Amino acid sequence: MTARVARDEAEATYARWLARGTQIGLGALVASFFAYVAGLLAPLVPFGELPRLWQLPVAQFVAQTGAPTGWGWLARLGAGDYLNILGVALLSSVTAVAYARVLFVYLRRGDRWHAALAVAQIVVLLAAASGLLAGGR
Amino acid sequence: MLADMVGGGAVAWWVWPVGLFIVTFALGIIAVLGGVGGGVLFVPIVGGFFPFHLDFVRGAGLLLALCSALAAAPRLLNGGLASLNLATPLALSASIASIAGALASFYVPTQVLQVVLGFGILAIAALMWREPAAAKASHVGDRLARALHMHGVFHDSSTGRDIDWTVHRTPAGLVAFAGIGFVGGMFGLGAGWANVPALNLLMGAPLKLAVGSSGLVISLSNSSAAWVYIQSGAVLPLLAVPSILGVMLGSRIGARMLLVARTATIRRVICGVMVLAGLRSLLRGLGI
Numbered sequence: 001m002t003a004r005v006a007r008d009e010a011e012a013t014y015a016r017w018l019a020r021g022t023q024i025g026l027g028a029l030v031a032s033f034f035a036y037v038a039g040l041l042a043p044l045v046p047f048g049e050l051p052r053l054w055q056l057p058v059a060q061f062v063a064q065t066g067a068p069t070g071w072g073w074l075a076r077l078g079a080g081d082y083l084n085i086l087g088v089a090l091l092s093s094v095t096a097v098a099y100a101r102v103l104f105v106y107l108r109r110g111d112r113w114h115a116a117l118a119v120a121q122i123v124v125l126l127a128a129a130s131g132l133l134a135g136g137r
Numbered sequence: 138m139l140a141d142m143v144g145g146g147a148v149a150w151w152v153w154p155v156g157l158f159i160v161t162f163a164l165g166i167i168a169v170l171g172g173v174g175g176g177v178l179f180v181p182i183v184g185g186f187f188p189f190h191l192d193f194v195r196g197a198g199l200l201l202a203l204c205s206a207l208a209a210a211p212r213l214l215n216g217g218l219a220s221l222n223l224a225t226p227l228a229l230s231a232s233i234a235s236i237a238g239a240l241a242s243f244y245v246p247t248q249v250l251q252v253v254l255g256f257g258i259l260a261i262a263a264l265m266w267r268e269p270a271a272a273k274a275s276h277v278g279d280r281l282a283r284a285l286h287m288h289g290v291f292h293d294s295s296t297g298r299d300i301d302w303t304v305h306r307t308p309a310g311l312v313a314f315a316g317i318g319f320v321g322g323m324f325g326l327g328a329g330w331a332n333v334p335a336l337n338l339l340m341g342a343p344l345k346l347a348v349g350s351s352g353l354v355i356s357l358s359n360s361s362a363a364w365v366y367i368q369s370g371a372v373l374p375l376l377a378v379p380s381i382l383g384v385m386l387g388s389r390i391g392a393r394m395l396l397v398a399r400t401a402t403i404r405r406v407i408c409g410v411m412v413l414a415g416l417r418s419l420l421r422g423l424g425i
Contacts, residue, residue, distance in 0.1 A: 011214045011221045018356075019211035026204065033378040037154075047150045050375060051188065057247060058192040058371040069370045084374035085367060088200060092363040094207060095356055102221075113285060117225045121357065124232045128364035 010105045010114070017101045021094035029087025032080075041080035070131035089129075096125040150375075153187065158379040161201070165387020170398045171407040173265065174355075175384040176202030176327025178407065181258045181414035184251075185421065189376055191247055191254075195325030196366040197377040199239075202327030203359035204381045205388065206352045219349030222286050223304065223342060228357035230311045231318030231328075235358040238322030239365035245323075248422045254324055255419025261330050262411035265404065272338045278303030291346050304340040313339055314354065322362035327355055 035041050045053065045065045053061055062069055068076050073089075076082035099118045106115035161179065168175040180198040184191050213219035242250060278288055288303035304310065313335045321328040329351045336347035366372055 014221055015211040015214035018207060018214075022204075022207040022211075026208075029378060030382070033374060036374060037151075047375075050150050050373075051148070051153070054189045054193055054373055054376065057190055058243070058369055061190070061192075062370045067370050070368050073367070081374050084378060085372060088363070088367060088372055088374075088377070091200070091204060091207060092360045092367065095360045111286075114222070114225065117229060117285075121225065121229050121232065124229065124236070125357075125361055125364070128232075128236050128361040129368075131368045 010102050013105055014098050014102045017098035018094055021097055022091065025087055025091035025094060027087075028090055029084065032083040032087050036080035036084055039080070041078065041083060043081040044076055044079040045081060093125075093129070096122050096129075099125075153189075154375050154379040157183065157187065157376065158383040161380045161383030162387040162390075165384040165389075166391035166394065167403055167407055168384070169388045169391030170394060171265075171404040173404075173407060174202055174327035174329040175205055175388065176325065177258075177261060177330055178411065178414075179380065179384070180325050181254065181411065181418055183380070184254070185414045185417035189373070191250055192243070192371045193373040193376050195242065195323075196363075196371040197373070197380045198325035198327075199322075199359050199363055199366060200372065200377050201381045201384045202321075202325075202355055203363055205327070205384060206356035206359065208385065209352050210356050213349040213352055216349075217292055218345055219353050220287075220289055220291075220346060221353065222289065223336075223346070224350045224353035224357070226285050226287070226307075227310060227314040227336075228354040231314040231321070231354055231358035232361040234315040234318035235322030235362040236365055238319035238324075239362040240322075241319075242323040243369055243371075248424065250324070251418045251422030253422075255415045255417075255422060257320070257324065258411050258415030258418060262408045262415060265330065265411070266408045272341055272344075276301065276303065277305060279305050279307050281307040291343050293343070293345065300343055302341075302343050302346060304336075304342050306340055310335060310340040318358045318362075321355075321358055322365070325362075325366075328358070329355065 036043060044067065053065060056064065061067060068082065073082045073085040077086060099122050103115055103118045106118060160182070161175070164175050164178050164182065168178055176198050179201060180194055183189065183197070184194040187194070210219065214221065282288065282304045285307070287307065291300045291302050293300055314332070317328045317331040317335065320326065320331070332351035332354055333347045336342040336350060337344050342350065
């Protein structure tokens with residue numbers, strides 16, 4: 001019974017953090033998108049240029065627009081289009097944050113297996129987010 | 138096709154995100170009614186009939202599947218319809234493979250991606266055409282499942298019974314999820330169409346728990362792959378955000394229509410649309 005209660009606590013904690021993080025991420029995404037299309041912040045790539053550019057492979061798009069890769073988008077948050085990436089990045093980070101919180105639940109109850117799996121999942125997400133893993137033709 | 142008719146760059150830029158919102162809103166409705174994920178419909182349809190390059194379509198498809206999974210996961214967990222203990226090891230395998238798939242996709246020629254996507258979508262449509270089979274829940278777990286505590290009690294509200302569940306063939310399940318993660322990362326597809334059979338038919342998880350836990354796995358594997366697309370510059374907000382909003386709003390309407398809709402018929406219609414989109418992708422890849 002204790003194990004079941006403890007497991008439920010981990011799931012409830014994970015669910016709570018996932019819900020909060022998703023709300024924040026979606027809120028940021030919607031707000032930044034409306035700021036972008038309403039013209040409140042000038043975009044890096046002008047709207048009129050996009051129908052020609054979005055037909056290109058990503059490497060050519062980057063080459064022709066000077067669009068940032070890796071963590072370069074952080075330096076471009078003042079541009080309406082790249083402010084949207086903040087919301088996308090928040091949404092892509094929610095699961096790692098939720099696992100980091102649940103890790104404490106696992107450690108407190110001495111559940112080494114699940115603590116190790118949570119750490120491994122966080123490491124994989126951090127490796128993906130590191131910017132060392134990016135591609136282009 | 139749609140792109141060819143209006144000449145791609147010949148129309149005002151805003152027509153495309155508005156059209157995308159309308160199409161993804163409809164996709165969100167029929168995806169819920171047909172019991173499929175929006176991601177598996179989005180990539181072939183938008184990739185086949187809109188002027189965007191497949192790189193950006195795959196990035197948007199991955200993100201909309203991620204957002205749908207994230208929005209649903211807390212409710213599924215709180216309702217006992219998903220298990221973190223079941224999802225975590227499988228998601229770890231899928232996440233690593235989805236990063237590899239996403240990375241590989243940027244080195245494979247677009248034509249090859251389109252041909253493989255076309256064949257893949259036709260195969261998924263063929264799988265979906267058949268009524269989904271369901272395996273009985275497993276009551277005897279293997280050693281790995283026991284070590285990872287991949288077991289629990291699932292309350293089936295339709296029968297009012299508590300079902301003790303565990304899983305078997307866990308090593309095979311980990312390999313299957315690696316394969317599914319790779320395909321999901323490479324093509325930006327949500328992977329519910331493959332996750333659920335892997336969890337239910339291969340590993341013996343109860344069907345409803347498999348459906349819910351599949352969403353947890355997608356939220357993790359797509360988070361990993363999404364970072365590769367972000368870092369590669371393959372996230373185009375004007376394509377991704379209207380699509381995310383369209384599918385999420387459409388799926389809410391679809392959930393309300395679920396009680397009155399003829400889901401079997403809708404499922405067949407979806408299969409027909411997928412065949413068209415798969416053929417379109419195949420022909421594009423072959424330069425026809």
